[in-house]
Amino acid sequence: MKDYLKILVVLLTVSVFTACSDDDDALDSEKPTIMLNEPENGEEFEIGGELHFDIELADNQGLASYKVEVHSNSDGHTHSVVKQQEETPWSYDQTFQITGNPLTYDAHEHIDIPEGIAEGEYHLGIIVVDAAGNQEEAFVEIMLGHHGDDHDDHDHDHDH
Amino acid sequence: MKFFWIGLFLSLFGYQSFSQNTDKNTLSGTVESETGDALEGAYVKINGKFFWTSSNGKYTAQLIDGLHEVHVTMIGYESVDTVVKLDQDLQLDFKLSPSVTGLEEVLLEGHEHKKTSQQVLYVDNEFIENQFSGSLASTLERMPGFNAMQIGSGASKPIIRGLGLNRVAVAENGIKQEGQQWGADHGLEIDALQVENLEIVKGVGSIAYGSDAIGGVVRIKNNTTPSEGFSGNVYSFAQSVNNSLGSSVKLSYSQDDWFIKGKFTGISFGDYSLPAEEISYLNFNIPIYDEKLKNTAGKELDWYGQAGIIKDNFSSSLSISKVYQKSGFFPGSHGIPDISRVQPDGDARNIEEPFQRVTHFKVISNSNFIYENGELDLDIAYQRNHRQEWSLFHTHYSGQEPPEVNPNLELDFDLHTYSTRAIYHHNFNRDHETQVGVDLQWKDNDISGFNFLLPEYQAGNYALFAIHEYKASANNLWSFGLRFDYGIIDMEGYYDPNLYEYLIGRNQPEETARAYAQRSEDLNRDFSSLNARMGWDHSFNKNWSTKINVGTAFRLPTAIELGANGIHHGSFRHEQGDPNLDPEQGFMADLNLSFVKDSWNISISPYAYFFSNYIFLKPTGTFSVLPHSGQLFKYTESEAILTGLELAVDKEFGRWHFSLAGEYLYNQQLTSDRSRNFPLPFTPANNLFTEVGYKLFQDSGVFNLSELSINNRLMMEQDRIAQGEEITTGYALWGLGWQNRLNINGFKASVNLRVDNLLNERYFNHTSFYRRLQIPEMGRNIQLNIKIPFGGS
Known part of the structure; x- marks a missing residue:
């Protein structure tokens, strides 16, 4: 019995130690990266005009797809909720496939901002996924409004 | 890493030869x-x-x-x-x-520290009070193989051998605690200060506790008999890191063959301090004002009442308890980062939205009948776990209006659990004992709130089990267990018309919109599982002993794994259940080798698990159509292995005491594609806890059991991460402690002073809920606790 025990001890110990020398190199758990050139945080856009973005995506093994979304930042903003009673806030999302799993990708797109949407503060989000399923996200705050309007009730005291 | 352990072994042998001189x-x-x-x-x-x-x-x-x-x-x-x-x-x-009270103690304590083939760590109330750090699991973190999943400064839940959430069972007086364990942002609703005795059973506890007891069982025993007459104590503590103040009062009265107990705990804590001026979350630099994390304050109010009777052949107790916890979430990273919400509000103790509130009410009846050759334990319990998450009404669907009642109630889970357990122990003779048990449980979960995550469901679990123990000789104890479980779950479907409108408005085809709007389907499933275990406890001689266990473990899929469908605000991703999941099945072997001699106490425990279908959230690589979400995360099953080694060393040299607890963990999925064999989520990094203590004033009448200690908690870098996790860098935390039992002219008090994170290190805890949100852990903490006993002996 003691011999069996010794063998079991040795086996378990060996299996634990050999487990250290793993072949993790094959695993890709590195997230892709997002470099947001445009828009900048706090940049203003004209309702009825165009929203353009310019991003550089990169990954160690291969990019797969990205998603762009825009939504109103009304959460926890009492003043903007009041403002948006008349018009509905805009929300947009679009997924773009990146063919061929390249290591870098420059995305430059123009999005039409529809007329008749609520003005105010919005979030633009970029979410990118690589071939292994690693995900990275980046968000900026943008302003959508009507130029020439007097922004008398527009109280943006955010520090950016 | 390998060299680290080898070095450790060598240094241990070095110590041993030194001690012989x-x-x-x-x-x-x-x-x-x-x-x-x-x-x-x-x-x-x-x-x-x-x-x-x-x-x-x-x-x-x-x-x-x-x-x-x-x-x-x-x-x-x-x-x-x-x-x-x-x-x-x-x-x-x-x-x-x-x-005088001898006979009663025989009845109640007869089973304590009984020889067992399982690996058990024993913890008493005194240890918990000395080491108390806000919540139960975080208080036990220095135990080898035990980690805590922390949620802010006042809540945590246990991780044993890297298995947490629904893979660890917590039981009080034999009844399994049922809350919403699946959520990483949900703490364990147990008042740590009211715990009388606690056992951490490492390894599979499936035979006696059924589903969930895969990594281990935290077994709380709250029915010790108080000493004769009136007795009690007052325990109070203050913490600097979150300006926490708390007090716990315990009262008991015992006379002849009956007793009553009452316990009350109140804790209030403010926003906690962290050594950071800003944190970086999703491309936003979120400022932290005054190094205090806004809205992480909280409070806890608990009470516990128990009455018991002890006769020659019968004893029974009834316990009623309630735990109430309310704590805030940091608003800067609740959902999309928002700088405007982290401006200081001038009050470090207020709890604003978003916050969570949970009430756990429990009634447990424990009875024990003694017969000539056996005993019957009958436990009946009802518990209600009511969890609410409040957040100012917000929606991503233009059509959704705030509810008329409680417009800011985001999620509400109301879980009622009814449990019955009967175990008959039969002693055939001195060497053979058999237990036969029935374990029945019924759960009913209601939901409300303006957000949807978990469907309503009813679930039943019915089990039969038997455990046989054979004491072959004074040095050999064999144990065999067998259990059969049958479980059912009945989930209500949930249709979300707001989502349908939203998707139609986003020009999705009607079919897609309808499919997504059906947030969960009506589902009726039944499960069965047969499990077995064998254990051997053997003493080679008076110094060396071993415990070996092999067995299977299982877990019924939870409602969230079968039927979740929505954006989890805490994790901020679209999580989807799979209604076809099978019970998770694992095979486990572990071994413990222990050496005890001349105050040396060394134990080494390697273990290995193989899961045929480990269930976890896996990113699909496909974007979800829900607004605000990245890729879809789906509950998926995969073969997996999980292995590790625990080491504990204790030694005393005169007035010096030295202890060390180390843990090494390794796990991964096993798929057909090697490049997909990612590690499993929420795995603690390899770690080592060291403490050196020195006994002061040994001959003083005033200071008793006075010990000054310094400790170090070393966490290695966690670079073996699951998909969606981030590498967490290693860190070393220093701590100081000074414990005393004062006796000033007959006035007795325990006074403990402690400093945690002495150097105010900025670090992340890989298993903390806040890790994903890039929020560092608490800074330096100075804690004082005082316990004054009265009455009794």
């Missing part, structure tokens, strides 16, 4: 009753090491020179405490007088 003497003697009868099996504790007297009442201990505290106890007799100075061989005899 010190002078040793023999302390021996006999333990007798007042009438001069030799007492067999009396418990002689010398500096934390245990000896038992032989059949002629004799005990022997090899000890190094110096002062030794000797504590002699025997059930049915008053215990004796003394201190001896040893510089030559010494004979010390004890005479014990019979205790």
Whole structure:
């Protein structure tokens, strides 16, 4: 019995130690990266005009797809909720496939901002996924409004 | 890493040879009753090491020179405490007088520290009070193989061997605690300060506790008999890191064959301090004002009442308790980052939205009937876990209006659990004991709130089990267990018209919109699982012993794994269940080797699990159509292995005490594609806890058991991460402690002073809920706690 025990001890110990020398190199758990050139945080856009973005995506093994979304930042903003009673806030999302799993990708797109949407503060989000399923996200705050309007009730005291 | 452990082994052997050079003497003697009868099996504790007297009442201990505290106890007799100075061989005899409450103690404590083939760590109330750090699991973090998943400063839940959430069972007086364990942002609703005794069973506890007891069981025993008459204590503490103040009062009264107990705890804590001026979350730099994390304040209010009766052949207790916790979430990273919401509001103790509130109400009845050759335990319980998450009404669907009642109630889970457990123990003779048990449980979960995550459901679990223990000899104990479970779940479908409108408005085809809007389907499933375990406890000689266990473990898929469908605001991703999941099935083997000699106490425990279908959230690589979400995360099953090694060393050198607890973990999925064999989520990094203590004032009448200690918690970098996790860098935390039992002219008090994170290190905890949100852990914390006992003996 003691011999069996010794063998079991040795086996378990060996299996634990050999487990250290793993072949993790094959695993890709590195997230892709997002470099947001445009828009900048706090940049203003004209309702009825165009929203353009310019991003550089990169990954160690291969990019797969990205998603762009825009939504109103009304959460926890009492003043903007009041403002948006008349018009509905805009929300947009679009997924773009990146063919061929390249290591870098420059995305430059123009999005039409529809007329008749609520003005105010919005979030633009970029979410990118690589071939292994690693995900990275980046968000900026943008302003959508009507130029020439007097922004008398527009109280943006955010520090950016 | 490999060299680290090898080095550790070498240094241990180094210590051992060193210890053999010190002078040793023999302390021996006999333990007798007042009438001069030799007492067999009396418990002689010398500096934390245990000896038992032989059949002629004799005990022997090899000890190094110096002062030794000797504590002699025997059930049915008053215990004796003394201190001896040893510089030559010494004979010390004890005479014990019979205790009045002796017989009751036999009934209740007969099962404690009973020999078992499972690996068990014993913790008492005193340890918890000394080490208390806001919540139960975080208080136990220094135990080898045990980690805490922390949620802010006032809540945590246990991780044993890297298995947490629904893979660890917590039971109080035999009844499994049922809350919403699946959520990483949900704490364990147990009042740590009210725990009387606690056992951490490492390894599979499936036979006795069923589903979930894969990594281990935290077994709380809250039905010890109080001492005769009126007794109690007041425990109060203050913490600097979150300006926490708390107090716990325990009262008990016992007379003849009955007793009552009452316990009350109140804790209030403010926003906690962290050594950071800003945090970086999703491309946003979120400022932290005054190094305090806004809205992480909270409070807790708990009460516990128990009444019991003890007869010769029957004992019974009824316990009613309620735990109430309310704590805020940091608003800067609740959902999309928002700088405007983290501006200081001038109040570090207020709890604003978003916050969570949970009430856990529990009634447990425990009865024990004693027969000639057996015992019957009957446990009946009802518990209600009511969890609410409040957040100012917000929606991503233009059509959704705030509800008329409680417009800011985001999620509400109301879980009612009814449990019954009956176990009959039969002693065939001194060597064979069989337990046969029935375990029944019924759960009913209601939901409300403006957000949807978890469907309503009812679930039942019915089980039969048997455990046989065979004491082949004084050195061999075999144990065999078998359990059959049958479970059902009935989930209500949930259709979300707002989502349908939203998707139609986003020009999705009607079919897609309808499919997504059906957030969960009506589902009726039943499961069965058969599990077995075998264990062997063996002593080679008086120094070396081993425990070996092999067995299977299982877990029924939870409602969230079968039917979740929505954006989890805490994790901020679209999580989807899979209605076709099978019960998670695992195979486990573990071994414990322990060496005990001359206050050396060394134990090594390697273990390995293989799961045929480990269930976890896996990113699909496909974007979800829900607004605000990245890729879809789906509950998926995969083969997986999970292995590790725990090491614990304790040693005393005169007035010095040295202890070390280390843990190494390794796990991964096993798929057909090697490049997909990612590690499993929420795995603690390899870690090592070291403590050195020194006993002060050994001859002082005022300061007793006074010990000054310094400790270090070393966490390695966690670079073996699951998909969606981030690498967490390693860190070393230093701590100081000073514990005392004061006795000033008969006025007794325990006073403990502690400093955690002495150097105010900025670090992330890989298993903390806030890790994903890039929020560092708490900064330096100074804690004082004082306990004043009164009444009783």
